[in-house]
Amino acid sequence: MQDLDFLRHITLGQYFPRRSVVHALDPRVKLLGVALLAAAISFNASYAANAILLAACFAIALLSLISPLYILSGLRPAIPFIVFFALIQVAFFTGPYGPTLHPRQLLHLGALVVTDSGVRLVLISVARLLELWLLTSLLTNTTPISTLAGGLESLLRPLSALGFPSHDLALVFTLALRFLPVFALELEDTMKAQISRGVQWNSGRLAFVANSRRIAALLVPLFVDALRRAEGLATAMEARCYVSRRRSIGGKGHTSLLYLRFQARDWVALAALSAFAGALILCRNAFPW
Amino acid sequence: MVSEVTGTAQPDDGAAGGLRGQSRTQKVVLAGVFSGMVILLGLVPSIGFIPVPTPAGNATTLHIPVILAGMLAGPVVGAVVGLTFGLFSFLRATTPIFKDPLVAILPRLFIGVVAWAVYAGALRARRGLLVVIAALAVFLAGSFAWQVHLHRPTLGSIYLILVLAAGAALVYFLWAGKPEAVAVVAGAVLGSFTNTALVLGMAALLGYLPVQGVLLVAITHGIPEAIVAAVIASAVIGALHGTTGRQRSDL
Numbered sequence: 001m002q003d004l005d006f007l008r009h010i011t012l013g014q015y016f017p018r019r020s021v022v023h024a025l026d027p028r029v030k031l032l033g034v035a036l037l038a039a040a041i042s043f044n045a046s047y048a049a050n051a052i053l054l055a056a057c058f059a060i061a062l063l064s065l066i067s068p069l070y071i072l073s074g075l076r077p078a079i080p081f082i083v084f085f086a087l088i089q090v091a092f093f094t095g096p097y098g099p100t101l102h103p104r105q106l107l108h109l110g111a112l113v114v115t116d117s118g119v120r121l122v123l124i125s126v127a128r129l130l131e132l133w134l135l136t137s138l139l140t141n142t143t144p145i146s147t148l149a150g151g152l153e154s155l156l157r158p159l160s161a162l163g164f165p166s167h168d169l170a171l172v173f174t175l176a177l178r179f180l181p182v183f184a185l186e187l188e189d190t191m192k193a194q195i196s197r198g199v200q201w202n203s204g205r206l207a208f209v210a211n212s213r214r215i216a217a218l219l220v221p222l223f224v225d226a227l228r229r230a231e232g233l234a235t236a237m238e239a240r241c242y243v244s245r246r247r248s249i250g251g252k253g254h255t256s257l258l259y260l261r262f263q264a265r266d267w268v269a270l271a272a273l274s275a276f277a278g279a280l281i282l283c284r285n286a287f288p289w
Numbered sequence: 290m291v292s293e294v295t296g297t298a299q300p301d302d303g304a305a306g307g308l309r310g311q312s313r314t315q316k317v318v319l320a321g322v323f324s325g326m327v328i329l330l331g332l333v334p335s336i337g338f339i340p341v342p343t344p345a346g347n348a349t350t351l352h353i354p355v356i357l358a359g360m361l362a363g364p365v366v367g368a369v370v371g372l373t374f375g376l377f378s379f380l381r382a383t384t385p386i387f388k389d390p391l392v393a394i395l396p397r398l399f400i401g402v403v404a405w406a407v408y409a410g411a412l413r414a415r416r417g418l419l420v421v422i423a424a425l426a427v428f429l430a431g432s433f434a435w436q437v438h439l440h441r442p443t444l445g446s447i448y449l450i451l452v453l454a455a456g457a458a459l460v461y462f463l464w465a466g467k468p469e470a471v472a473v474v475a476g477a478v479l480g481s482f483t484n485t486a487l488v489l490g491m492a493a494l495l496g497y498l499p500v501q502g503v504l505l506v507a508i509t510h511g512i513p514e515a516i517v518a519a520v521i522a523s524a525v526i527g528a529l530h531g532t533t534g535r536q537r538s539d540l
Contacts, residue, residue: 013380078383085384085497092499121496125385132388136380168317172369175321176328183329215350216521223326223357223525230322234315242314 013140022064023142026266027151030143033269034135036277041131045120046287049280050127056276057134064142071137072130082129086122093118149174150258175233182229183222190221311362319362324373326354331377349514351378352400353521356480359401360408360473360526367401374400386497396487404480411472419468427456437508448512469530470523477522478515485511 017023022030041053061068075082091112107114139148153170160166199214311319330351355374359367375394378387387393411419434448462471485507493503 075383081384085386088499088502089497092502093496125497129383129385129388133383168313169369171317172321172324172373175318176324176373179322179325180329180332183325184333187329187333212517212520215517216524219350219353219521220524220528223354224528226322226326227319227361227529230318231315233322234312234318237314237318238312 013137013145015144016066016141018065018142020063020065020142021265022060022138024265025142025269026260026262027143027147028155028260029262029266029270029273030139031148031151031155033273034139036273037135038132040277040280041128043281044284044287045124046284046289047120047123048287048289049284050124050131053131053280054127057131057138061134061138064138066138066141068134071134071141074137075129075133082126086126089125090114090118090122093121145177146174147258149177150256151260153256154260179226179229183226186225187218187222190218194218316362316366319358320366320369323354323358323362323366323370327351327370327374328377330354331381350517350521352397352481352484352514353477353518355397355400355484356404356477356518356522357525359404359480360476360522361529364402364405367405368398369401371397371399371401386492389491389495389497391495392488392491392497396491397484399487400480400484403483404476407479408472408476411475412468414468416468419471423456423459423471427452427459430455451512469526473523473526474519477518481515481518482511485514 037053037056041050044050044053058068061071091114093115104116105113106116106119143151149170152173153166156164156166156169194217199217200210330353351374355367355370358370372394375390375397378397379390379393382388382393414422430452431449434452437448438446459471462468489498489503489507492498493500498506
């Protein structure tokens, strides 16, 4: 029987408190930086650009005083899958990819054709995986989630003038995170209650039907409870005169506890990241290799 | 379950009762709660997936809160919860396929919308139209299962039996005048298939997987996930509306 302690599973992206430059940056800068670098990563399919990007991600990790190799070690359990998919891709991909217009065949084994475009696709995919994994891990490693949510809402606020419900979206995110420990404890209680009443936990691949019934028996009370909590929370919010930003009382909108303000280093970081990502995107076709 | 706010036992109308009359606050809270479910199912391994005898080993259950959100709270909430599912899948992905937002996030937006559309449509459609659509679906599924049977007899026989059983169940439910059960199952199955089809379709389109592999994964994963989604969705909605006639479980 596996562990029944679910609270330790729900750490969403470990936060490592450090006194580093990256930790002290405004969360909006970090979010925008990740978005810009992700765009640069998506647009670049050359080996040279990805080497530069990988080095940049390593540099950011070192700047935040977190070891990049430690972050990448989280991928270790997935290595067999990555290798498996890479082999399938390289064996079956025949189209052009990257700077070369005509893929050159490297190996020919009957129906399997390996082209240099296929090899490029696989290597670039792995490089992108490493880069994105580093960036997204660093985002949560250097910023508490609640601060991130506040930064996200602040970034989306201009859109609310167009009618986009940015405040509601940020609230959805915050509520989801707020309810995680509640649901985890609820699930634990349900599991313990069922086990104490003799539920059998069949593990093993052919116990599909039994397993789905067991999971249904866990999920149904969880959902029903979640819906009741949702109803109670909505009533409580409305009873305390919560309204959406657009129709707020007095017209001024919501204030928040977290007050974000850009400082000099935030502007510098944002400028540097924009220049770097912009240069990579604009010069994406200039890399020969 | 005692309500946290008022301390009294709450009847489960309002947010759980139907799509009409849900205020914006209720929709936001429902979206938040279902998104929390998605994240919980993704983080706790025991209920996040079910071992099945297929190559990849597990059928995931993360799409079920999205389907339920679409059916209980409407297409917008379904799309938001789908966005959460996609973002979570993108951020936790360890293989290059799912590190692509077009594969991880974009298709997931449609799960809740499709589930809502099928559920709401099936509830409002006249019985005759439902019978016709059901017959068409059974015919399509049957011919697909027959094709599979021609290539792989054992797998095909299993699917033929499943299709016949599903067809019989459909006939029974429509005859007995319980369109709600049919609507829930149809919404769940089609919502699950949306997830499978669109995600694998994007993966094939962008070159991550060959088409034969995509079809294989779609069949071996998509069908157990659809079955699981149908079972759980009908259990939850049955518990909320008393459709199955059983008592609500008060833990």
